[in-house]
Amino acid sequence: MIIINLERQEEIKKMLCSCKDYCTDYFQxxxxxxxxxxxxxxxxxxxxxxxxxxxxxxLIIIESLKGQDRCVCELEAILSKSQSTISHHLRKLERxxxxxxxxxxxxxxxxxxxxKLKGYIEMFNDEITTLINELNIIS
Numbered sequence: 001m002i003i004i005n006l007e008r009q010e011e012i013k014k015m016l017c018s019c020k021d022y023c024t025d026y027f028q029x030x031x032x033x034x035x036x037x038x039x040x041x042x043x044x045x046x047x048x049x050x051x052x053x054x055x056x057x058x059l060i061i062i063e064s065l066k067g068q069d070r071c072v073c074e075l076e077a078i079l080s081k082s083q084s085t086i087s088h089h090l091r092k093l094e095r096x097x098x099x100x101x102x103x104x105x106x107x108x109x110x111x112x113x114x115x116k117l118k119g120y121i122e123m124f125n126d127e128i129t130t131l132i133n134e135l136n137i138i139s
Contacts, residue, residue, distance in 0.1 A: 009027070012027060013027045016030075042123055042126075042127060045120065045123060046120070046123060046124055046127065048095075048096050049096060049098075049120040049123075049124070051092070051096070052092050052093055052095070052096035052098055055089060055092075057079055057081065057085070057089050058089045058092060058093055060078065060079055061075060061079070061086075061089055061090070061093060061099075061110075062093070062098065062099075062112060062117070064078050065099060065110060065111060065112035066112060069102075069109045069110060069111040070109065070110060071104075071107040071108065071109050071110070072086050072087065072090070072107075072108060072110075073107070075090075075110070090110060096116075097113060097116045098112065098113055098116055098117055098120075099111060099112055099113060100113055
């Protein structure tokens with residue numbers, strides 16, 4: 001985490017005092033608000049979720065696993081990517097809890113954990129709904 005040095009804190013306080021009638025107390029309130037938001041569990045979980053989805057290849061993998069479990073060689077054929085590239089993407093999806101792996105003979109298969117995906121989507125939907133309601137975007 002990057003911490004604002006004392007000199008910069010004083011500059012920010014002066015700017016706040018010049019644009020608002022709040023000054024020092026307000027700076028501390030803003031810092032406290034930032035601390036609260038940084039530890040918000042939903043934000044941490046959504047960050048994990050969106051990082052896992054932040055790749056077209058991983059979106060294709062998720063789409064490919066919606067209907068059935070697949071082995072890496074099937075995903076290689078679908079994506080036209082190397083086994084090592086596929087494994088990289090699979091690890092990111094596993095870390096987010098979106099997929100699971102299991103052995104079947106000599107092959108490792110991967111399956112989508114639909115409940116986890118649904119949970120992330122519901123969490124995102126709740127956050128967006130709250131934001132929309134607070135901003136009165138939709139009547």
